Amino acid sequence: MNEPTAPGRVGDVRRRNLSLVLDSIAKTVDAKPSRAQLAAGTGLTKAAVSSLVADLVESGLVSEVGLYRDGERGRPGQGLELNSRRGVVGMEINVDYLAVGLVDLAGNLRFHSAVESRNRGMPPAKVMEQLAGLAAEAKAAAVAEGIAILGGGLAVPGLVDEKSNVVLSAPNLHWESEQLNPTSLLEGAPLGVKLSNEANSAALGELWYGGGKPDFLYVSGEVGVGGGVIIGSELYIGPGGSAGELGHIVVHPEGPECSCGGFGCLETFAGQEAIFEAAGIAGGTLGERTGMLLAALRTQEPKATQAVSDAGRYLGVALASAARLMDIEAVVLGGHFAVLGGWLKPSLLASLERYAPGLLAPENLTISRLEHSGTLLGAAGQVIRSVIESPFEFLLASKLA
Incomplete structure (x- = not known):
């Protein structure tokens, strides 16, 4: 077996470092760290951090805000934060309601809409058609606030196969082995739509955004x-x-x-x-x-x-x-x-x-403390976390688009 080439190894290091820097920014949303602070916190050189941040800013995942002085001497540095002009749409199908929420990269719920809907026994295609109407409201809200939608998450109350977008069993909906097409809800979103279980999404929403x-x-x-x-x-x-x-x-x-x-x-x-x-x-x-x-x-x-x-x-x-x-x-x-x-x-x-x-x-x-927004935050958060954990793939997709 051939040994991997040097560029491959360099690429792997850059993948890890991009994730390290982006994760550090995500975990310090209140502090808005500067490049120098990121270098000190991650152990990377200032030059490496500057190069990585430049890619993250160019991709739209990170934005620069204000000026912060790192110490008594030297020039003040710009603070960095996850870009509030990028977002993910969380969506939920439950037995008696449908809901959507627009969540920015920092986890702020920027738009929320829910309607009562008797979904038990209703054909999935009909439910998805109704949900598409709510998704359109979220997209309109994103346009109004200047937020670019990267992707979405769809939570349902049942066991799912997220890779094949199949609801394996949702007894309270009377759905068994139902194929969904969640990507159709957000046509053109670069990250598509991830299918998940409602309770699992709510648990993750609590972990990430509910303390x-x-x-x-x-x-x-x-x-x-x-x-x-x-x-x-x-x-x-x-x-x-x-x-x-x-x-x-x-x-x-x-x-x-x-x-x-x-x-x-x-x-x-x-x-x-x-x-x-x-x-x-x-x-x-x-x-x-x-x-x-x-x-x-x-x-x-x-x-x-x-x-x-x-x-x-x-x-x-x-x-x-x-x-x-x-x-x-x-x-x-x-x-x-x-x-x-x-x-x-x-x-x-x-x-x-x-x-x-x-x-x-x-x-x-x-x-x-999240009340009924936990599932939406968790469904969207899974997509946001996937970007934070693998920003290199997002950057690559952005350049190929």
């Missing part, structure tokens, strides 16, 4: 109940990609049938529809039913209070098992669990203390 710990379990509460496992600041999906399916942990062996075909799953007690039904709330849009539930909880209406308390108790059963199995010491609640957090936490903590005493400290059970 999540290096190790935690994110619990996504929608019509279904999902989970995303973060270990060592990395998403763990398991060999088959289905790790974190908290909603299908059996919490009551004699419980009702679940959409997955099993019985007594957490989802049948703590999913959105299960809580509405137990609380005696029927009819109306999702927003209207949520409003009715919250109003009933504020007045301590017995059926609503009991429904949420039961959901918290069964969620505690599931978390006790998951925490023991995965050795997870922190849990973040998202979706409707975050909305109901104040009413849900007492029974949840009591359940955890009963079934797993001392395993999860109350202060390590937190409510997501």
Whole structure:
């Protein structure tokens, strides 16, 4: 086998150094480091950093801002930041709504739009057609703000094969082995559109933009109940990609049938529809039913209070098992669990203390600050992180375009 040539090795070094510099800029968004500070922080020479930054600025990934003095002597240096004029569109298909968000490279949500949509059982092509309308709104917002869209991320509530853009199984949508064409939502975007699982995307959004710990379990509460496992600041999906399916942990062996075909799953007690039904709330849009539930909880209406308390108790059963199995010491609640957090936490903590005493400290059970934007931020963030980790490929694609 022939040894790689010197240019190849030089190219590999430049790839790594570009990523090192761009990652350093991304991690110091508040400080806006100068070239000299980057050189000191990365261990690269000032000349090397200047050359790398020149490429990153030319590509549009990095912009120069202000003047900063590195010390008492010498000329002030320009600060560097991820370019706010470049962005990624996060998109979400869920059982009863569609959502899009325009996220700039620094992780700021610049535009957000969501509509209620009864997607269960609807043909994927029809859902994608509706989502395209929202994506068009995001593109118009990008044009209005002078933001160039690099790509997008699409999250769905099910198991996906992101390489082939196939939704393998999404029981609550009634989708099985459905081929999608997510790139059609953002025609011309150089990085295309990445397909992902909704709960995993929300977990990554929490990690990158919500101040999540290096190790935690994110619990996504929608019509279904999902989970995303973060270990060592990395998403763990398991060999088959289905790790974190908290909603299908059996919490009551004699419980009702679940959409997955099993019985007594957490989802049948703590999913959105299960809580509405137990609380005696029927009819109306999702927003209207949520409003009715919250109003009933504020007045301590017995059926609503009991429904949420039961959901918290069964969620505690599931978390006790998951925490023991995965050795997870922190849990973040998202979706409707975050909305109901104040009413849900007492029974949840009591359940955890009963079934797993001392395993999860109350202060390590937190409510997501991202509310319903976490999935969009995570879906978009995966594309942003791919650029930060491999900017050389982006630079190459830009020059070939």
